[in-house]
Amino acid sequence: MMDTEAGGSLSDRLARAITMAGPVPISQFMAAANNHYYATRDPLGATGDFVTAPEISQMFGELVGLWATDLWDRAGRPDAAWVELGPGRGTLSADALRAAGKAGWTPPVHLVEISPVLRAAQAEQVPQASWHDTVDTLPDDRSLVVVANEFFDALPIRQLVRRGDAWHERLVACQDTLFLPVAGPPVPAEVVPEPLRDAPAGSVLEVSPSSVAVVRSLAARIARQGGTLLAIDYGYEGPALGETLQAVRGHSFANPFERVGDQDLSAHVDFTTLAAAGQVSGLVAWGPVEQAEWLVRLGIDSRSAALARAHPDRADSLVTDRQRLVNGMGALFKVLGLTAPNWPTPAGFA
Template sequence: MARAATAYYAGREAIGARGDFTTAPEMSQAFGECLGLWAAVVWQQMGAPAPVHLVEFGPGRGTLMADALRGIASAMPAFRAALQVHLVETSPSLRARQAEALGDGVAAWHDNATTLPPGPAIILGNEFLDALPIRQFVRRGAGWAERFVQDGAFMEAPAQDHPPLPVEAPEGAIQEWNQASESFIATLATRLAAQGGAALFLDYGPAESGLGDSLQALSGHDAADPLAEPGSVDITAHVDFAALARVARTAGAAAHGPVPQGLFLQSLGLVTRAAMLARAAPHTAGMQLSAAQRLVAPEGMGRLFKALTLCHPQLPAPPGFEVSPA
């Protein structure tokens, strides 16, 4: 899954009408602007450190960051002056698109989190975690086997080096393990607990862990076989938010959420901002309002997508998480 994702993002136009999927920042500029203002409020909660790193994992075409910076510059210029933008991106073609969108506003690009400079940071990740590789375990008789891919098809081997698996499960049941995501979150949470800051992730998956096969692929905005053409389709899996929150707390950070994306974005004023954009540009009003509805409505992305934030344990609950357990 990791090798396929690396090849996929390095070799094709993945995002947008001509690609295989469309992300929230590409639907509405209000999305990025609201996340930028979320970061601005968190910066104030942190005591307005300067400088501060504004980091995005999986920044796509740079749309979210461009919209966030525009909103920040308008609403809180002091934060705009204090922040330094860092993008974590491995695809050369996407780095080029990000450079076009952001110009000289990027302090540096990084292949992974290990080269990020030290210091307080505010971190964003939209539809990043779902692309990290998962492991799958299948109930066979009284035990479990692990599922692998060999010669373009699934094969199974006795499960080893695995997390606790359910004692009771029906034959053929599948338990997924977001091992790569858990390792990533543990590293990030350790950093936030030691150096200060907060991280916000928006992605899709259930609020609670459970059995099920969520591995899926998209090609041309339609469902595809994940094994048919590795490296040429978008392969993702559901994010286990509850497990990631537990990992973050174990590593010393506070974790808030997950909360449904629809409620989170509404609390940030996305619908109001979309209405303002619609009034300012009547020729795009229908598109703006439709996009906002898709982002927040339960039957759209509002319920399946969740928001999770990690932060320094002494920070108050960030905007949108005020009633979420710490």
């Protein structure tokens, strides 16, 4: 583990730690950078670095809330809690819970968030919430309806690179305060999925043990207590080769090894691995399906039309928002559902 507690900027502290102790895995570098980034700012909106679907339109959160309420209703209306992982400003939960309340469900609210800046923003939107640093302290006496929108993409990844006839872990070195990726020691072939082990030299494989750990922890609880996990993010169905680690600053892509802690680091999500992590604990996997298909099945066009009738002055902006959610983000973003084995089929997946 790196010691980055001494004075100076995060970049300076990381540079000293790596210079003294040697290169570190990409996962440690990404974790340190993102922990600092999210703890020190609100990154969302026009003045931030990026915009998420709930910030584009209330329709997104409302449809998620109605999706959850419908599933809870058909599961027999059990005692259940609403949980959101990495809730941003709390916009999705606020919109979802408003819609759920109108449909007859007013659950207790639990938010998993470590950033003090974002917790303050969430408290304004969802003042009735309880906060958690990890999923380990979530209630164990009721079903859990868990939503994770653009959460898994920010969790640390490992990168493995093929050199010669072996796979090596990619590390981050520091040279004159410049961070750069380098190949580390070889790793056992067994850590690479069998179909990819003989990939050409230069191939990169990304894995996220942190994501698997979160899903498995939640899945064990959901299998015992009932409930569901809904994951929405940009990603793919793996296993697959390719380097997707990226940085975003001021709504533009940037070099992930520069301005450490002052820009968002993320990587595309392997939905096949997330689904498998849930299935190991006995959950049923649904999807993934494209966000566009999922939102259309849930009725985004009807909701957009209803809002336009109620607010004719917003008709044009509603069309634009719908296009961004369905056409702009709709193919890259995927939706995965995981449900307890005795829960019904969730809407939007068939």
